Amino acid sequence: MSWAALLGLLAALLLLLLLTRRRTRRPGEPPLDLGSIPWLGHALEFGRDVASFLTRMKEKHGDIFTVLVGGRYVTVLLDPHSYEAVVWEPRSRLDFHAYAVFLMERMFDVQLPHYSPSEEKARMRPTLLHRDLQALTEAMFTNLHCILLGDAAEGPRGWRETGLLDLCYSSLLRAGYLTLYGVEASPRTLQSQARDSAHSADVYHTFRQLDLLLPKLARGSLSMGDKDRVSSVKGHLWKLLSPVRLATRAQRSSWLESYLLHLEELGVSEEMQARALVLQLWATQGNMGPAAFWLLLFLLKNPEALAAVRGELERVLWRAEQPVSQMTTLPQKVLDNMPVLDSVLNETLRLTAAPFITREVVVDMAMPMADGREFSLRRGDRLLLFPFLSPQKDPDIYSDPEIFKYNRFLNADGSEKKDFYKDGKRLKSYTVPWGAGHNQCLGRGYATSSIKQFVVLVLSCCELELASTDVEVPEFDLSRYGFGLMQPEQDVPVRYRVRP
Structure with missing residues (x-):
């Protein structure tokens, strides 16, 4: 290095030092x-x-x-x-x-002219609430049923070995994609369902490659190899979710129709619309799979909790006219009458939801x-x-905050517990997994119902077990802090099969 270059470097470092140290309290x-x-x-x-x-x-x-x-x-x-x-x-x-x-x-890579998150939320709010939410919930159940259980005509199937995160993430994202972005044909046939299965699998596997690199993307720390891979993956996703390709799909959600109309009114090109739809795929589906992974893992590692949830499902579903595997929808009154599962979900989110506000x-x-x-x-x-630290992991609020307790959010009479205190004062927000205030997640009702439906289907229609009983709960992938649900450092091997 020349003296001039060295002096320039020293001058730059000195300038940084001066700029940094110039601020005082x-x-x-x-x-x-x-x-x-x-x-x-x-x-x-x-x-x-x-x-x-x-x-x-x-x-x-x-x-x-x-x-x-x-x-x-x-x-x-x-x-x-x-x-x-x-x-x-x-x-x-x-x-x-x-x-x-x-x-x-x-x-x-999304740039929207005159973009206003508040205006967008106001536009999307009606498509995720009330009657539209019920339609989404029913469609999600149908698609989860198809993805997870497949065609009943196939007959009994043997044990499959997979990773629990991959099972949860792929099932929920693929079903969610079909629910929001539409299916191959209506009415559905065996052939169209097979095409939906293959297409949604392509969407999931491509999306998952991008998802693994999102923390580096956000922090601007991609290597040259990462940049090439991200460019290729994004290009493929933009083709899969292009407005032209989605235009031929049936049973598109009111959410999608409203969002595309919003983008058109903003004057957004079709290429940018595809990019925005990839963003929305992550925003709407990126946390449900990891949440279901942790929930099912905690149940598999806690026999008492698993027995309590199974017992609740038996009580809630025993009056049903048909088994869950034959239902076309899971009634909302059933989803709303699961306080034990609600407590398990709340405890799971308390332990693993780590968004930045x-x-x-x-x-x-x-x-x-x-x-x-x-x-x-x-x-x-x-x-x-950073609610992950307080209130969610605060020992002044929760006893043994690092430990999973399935009934932490249940009162003695089985009702939901909502009273938590810090410094003798009741907390308004004792967990904050969905954001808060002006920026609270609009899709939390859809996400909660989807996770619960998935868990009900798995526990009612499948046999699921850890590949090894001594497997430990994995550590967090620390790069995911700030992005919503934490993901594990490595997947957990499981075996499962659909019950005959």
Whole structure:
């Protein structure tokens, strides 16, 4: 390296150091922790294991602090009593649009003119509620039945060996794709169902290749080989979900029809519409499979919990005129009458849902805390809530917070438990798996019903067992923090077969 280049490098490092160290904590601001590396600050620790890093910062600074992460100043709030004030703050002060648009472009190459997440949510809300939700639930059951159980005319089938995550993720995403994006033909025939099975499998396997690389995409850390693979995978998905190809599909959901009309009204090209539809496939289907994986794994590892869920299903379904395997729909009154399964699902989400709730600080502002304190936030900083640490893993709220307890969300009389406390005060939000406030997930009802239907079908119509009884619950893939449901470092081998 020449002297000129070396001097240039040293000058750049000095400039970074000066830019980083120029910021000091002002009166009334949260504790400031710049880390030891100029500009990067705590970026390496944040990216490596954000939960452990933020736990350490909380022990050092308390439940609110500001850290430097890759040139950005991020104020982290971990007091669940104070979350409500943040998530309902108007966009003119705390904005969640900018970060959503940034990730939309970086991860999925989607750029929409005059894009407004709030307007889009308002447009999509009616298609995911009430009568439309019931239609989605019924279609999802039909498609799960076809994907998981196949054609009854095939006769008895033997044991299959697979990974539990692959079983759950593929079944739910493929069925969800057919539910939202349409099927081959109506009425369905054996031939069209076979084509639906093959096509949805292609969609899933291609999507899964992209899904595994999304954390690197979001953080801008793809290798050259990764970039080539991502480009190829995205290109294939854009073809599979192109508006022209989807136009011929039958039984398309009202959600899809409304969303495509919305994109057309925005003046979005067909190529960009395909990209947006891939984004929506991830947004609507990307968390259900991992959630079902953890739920079934916890049941398989906890015989008492599995017996309780099976007992509830027997009580709820024994009056049915036909077995679940022959039902064309699972009545909503059945789905709504499963408090034990609801508790298991809530406990699963408490342990494994780890989304970031982010806001961009638009103006210098004062943020009141629930305990009466007040802190100043600077314009241009980012505000981050991480409910995975608190309330969900907070030992002051939950006893033995790392342990799965299937009845944690049940009262003694079998009703749903909703009263949880911190510092003697009842919590409004004791788990936050679906986001909160202005940015709460619209599809949570559809997702919850889909997961429960899948679990009912598996436990009622299949025999499922771990390939080895001594298999351990895998560790998290730490790169998934912030993206919704955590995924395991490795899949768990299982054996299953459809009951004759």
